[in-house]
Amino acid sequence: MSLFTTPEPISVRVEAGAGSVRLSATERTDTAVQVRPDDATCDADVWAAEHVRVDFRDGRLTVSTPKRSRHRGGSVQIDIALPSRSRLHATLGSADLRAEGEYGDVRLAVAGGDAAIDAVIGKLKAASGSGSIAVQTVQGYAGIATSSGSVRVETLEGELRFKAASGSLSIDTLRGTVKSRTASGSVILEAGVRGVVDAHTSSGEVAVGVPEGTAVKFDITTGSGVVTNRLQPADGPEGDDETLVLHVRSGSGDVHIHRDPAAAPAT
Template structure:
């Protein structure tokens, strides 16, 4: 297995036709790369693994599989599985046509793309992640998140802004420190704790905002319920409407915010579903 001395975090690019990518970041002073045929019984996979480039220079690692003509002339997929162990804090760009991408440990800025597969990460700085069919799950993003998917999206914590576009599947954000934008064609949207501005829209699905403390929130669905929790001590201005459902607010009506109160402006629309506004638990 190729091994390189890397006493500091590096910039790693892994680009394969098909196959899984696993990167492990830890407290280490070297980088180790392992390239294996995705299917050891496939001569195409074995050949592709043997021809995959592994290069390192000036703090940059490149792992890139070839694109032989035979890939396009056979119904059998050609692919390699890549495992990289590198120093924590490294920046990563991981691309695969078909396969899962796993980032274990703590990273700098990361870009991940797979056409068909899951994206799973522990901790990153800014993250751009895309899958056309699969799940995206990240424990902590210490920065901004740009997520494009078609499947389950789960972001436990985002310290910066979060932008999510999800074609088909539920989207969940545990806590966002910055502005949040979530758009979905088909799927529920859940944001447990919101940043200063939230825009959440889905054509088919429910929208739930667990706690809003200040700022502005725009929630919209064509078919589904909307639920909003307002933090205790926050005064809310409400503009909510359901075309064929009930609207219920558990908040006490008042003339305006008391001195020192945080304020939140909430707009919610659903064509077919109920709307509930309550105090956050």
């Protein structure tokens, strides 16, 4: 195990081909890195673990697995314990990433692996091929692009820009702004408490749940898609009502708007 003194948040760069990367960000004054082979009985995994590069200087930690060749592949497990609100830059092949805790700015490049992050308080920039991306909380700006991978955000309190071919986007709770552009990918919003939804899709589905206490302003246009609106007409916001603005453009995709009684608009 490698141990470094880090009294403040650091910058971490991880490059992993195959295996798994686990980060745990907590209130601590050091950073620990542990590398293990995925399978201790596999020569390729053992070789890969022995050749992982770990370097720390000037507040920057770099952890990278060796490049694959025809003769050696290898899958490793990388565990990093680091200070909360550190910055993260990860490039993944088929490796999976799990980042627990709170992070500052985050950049992700995911090919076929899956990535899951607890909370991003700074900027998030992510790109995915077929791998999925899941974030519990986004407080700042996020830009996510995917080919066929799925993206899930549990709570969006900032701004999200999403681009996809067939990849889908799902948001549990929105208290911010989301702008999406998809070909056949769907956009599912469970509870739009307040903010703006600007969704353009060729054939993807758009579904928005609206909690009690939130008024909605519509601007929906579709070609051959079906629009289903299960909200009751109203004159406008009343009292302390939150407001959700919907701009939806769809070619052949269906649009569904419904009241979500299970969601509450409380902050």
